[in-house]
Amino acid sequence: MPFDLASRLAERRAAHLYRRRPLLETPQQPEVTVDGEQLLAFCSNDYLGLASHPDVVRAMQQGAARWGVGGGASHLVMGHSTPHHQLEEALAEFTGRPRALLFSTGYMANLAAVTALVGQGDTVLEDRINHASLLDAGLLSGARFSRYLHNDVDSLAKRLDKAAGDTLVVTDGVFSMDGDLANLPALCATAKVKNAWVMVDDAHGFGPLGKTGGGIVEHFGLGIDDVPVLVGTLGKAFGTAGAFVAGSEELIETLIQFARPYIYTTSQPPAVACATLKSLELLRSESWRRDHLNSLIARFRQGASEIGLTLMDSPTPIQPILVGSSERALKLSAALRERGILVGAIRPPTVPTGSARLRVTFSASHSEAQVERLLDILAECWNQMAEEPEADA
Ligand SMILES: Cc1ncc(COP(=O)(O)O)c(C=O)c1O
Structure with a gap:
């Protein structure tokens, strides 16, 4: 039937x-x-505890009064409003990277980053217990896709030996169902030897980890050379909604030009960006x-x-x-x-x-x-x- x-x-x-x-x-x-x-x-x-924080709620209310309740269009048409832009600048400063790009959800940010960076002829290597959005992105990218044993540098190294084309190593920062940390210093060092790029989705690390809430990269003191592609989501410790990718000028321009989940969707309501600007301030300072x-x-x-x-x-x-x-x-x-x-x-x-x-x-x-x-x-x-x-x- x-x-x-x-x-x-x-x-x-x-x-x-x-x-x-x-x-x-x-x-x-x-x-x-x-x-x-x-x-x-x-x-x-x-x-x-920021999702119901009165200051964050007020920032969203004031944002809605000033900017309305809808994004109105995609970022590339007429949906890129001043609060989105201000939030991107604040997130770039927070992560210590030249630029950041705002997305409506973490799922889309992950899909966007992986599929814009690798395709046929390239390789994507992922921790086997990565978040579903990263695994789906790897499969959809059309690149050779392989999963290494959880947090296992030897298992990654073996796959790197066989990799072809541009190679992206992708890992959760904090594993969402286990709560453990990616062994980032070792993973980054291993990837570097083979000229592979590391992409970290730190959905659960931003906020709780690092002295100022800067997540796993702050926790381990790693820079843009170690982790060229850094993803954060805003629906968890930030208490609001959306996500961002932070990295070099070229990375962000590449996403704007080529990432379909960025190009073909309406921007998040600008009032949400107003709320996130306030929650970012609280996340860093408190x-x-x-x-x-x-x-x-x-x-x-x-x-x-x-x-x-x-x-x-x-x-x-x-x-x-x-x-x-x-x-x-x-x-x-x-x-x-x-x-x-x-x-x-x-x-x-x-x-x-x-x-x-x-x-x-x-x-x-x-x-x-x-x-x-x-x-x-x-x-x-x-x-x-x-x-x-x-x-x-
Ligand atoms: C590690 C990780 N990445 C990405 C996402 C997706 O983020 P979003 O809920 O903003 O789509 C989640 C969970 O929601 C997650 O746990």
Whole structure:
């Protein structure tokens, strides 16, 4: 039967992989109402608590009053407004690169950068657990595409030996489902030997990492020679929406000329750029947000290890609890929810089979008391689950 969607959906359900969308009835904040229930949430990427910050909200309101609510046209036609331009200049200064280019989403920024830089006859090498947008971009580019073992410099070096044409090495800065950091100094040194360029998508590093929130490149003290293509997204720690690519004058002009996801789309509403200009200011200057976040992370890791939970090697606000099967991940997530805690279960194909997990994320707007509550309830649910046998993998 053609288009047998019902069977596909039924299969997904039977494998405990069916997705549903929790309906959020409050702004992004620790205490939320979801599907009519009041819950304490640990699953937002609003790492610095800026998504509902009154100054950022006000900047967006004032931006809308001044610039209207729509981008109106693509950047190359008549959609490139003064706030977009000011934000690009501020992001270039923030990242210490000559230029930055604004995109409507991180998915588009990644698609744009990879497909504009490599094509037939070239090579793109990616960490095997890179974000889906980077993997999709590699496949769509038409370049020879190969994935190296996670964070494994030897595995990258072997692939570099066989590479042809212009070669782009692409990695997440902070891996979105594991929370660990790319081994950037070693990856960059290995790529440099072979004249390959490194592209880093630091969607989860900008904000939490680096002294001024400059992300993984600031954390490791790496410059434009090490990472010629640097991507950041604005919907996570910046608390707004969109993304940017930062790099040389030539890189940005190349994207403007050749990147289809940049050229053929309407610019983001200029009011969003006004909001991001304000959140960038707060992200850089209010270092207490990073300090508080780091102390919450440290407390959680200590408490979780006392409970006997399996965490990953993550120094970031992404603190996954490895569970194993999708069924158990769903069960643990449901048990937490019954007790008022919201944490999403992450299952294949987002993560490898057998490594389903609860992806706990922290924000600077969480309090210490809220982390203690999470730990208490986790201990209760985990001990209860330990008494039940595992059903599938
Ligand atoms: C590592 C990474 N890159 C890119 C994206 C996509 O960014 P956006 O949500 O702005 O499309 C995400 C998640 O959303 C991500 O986790």
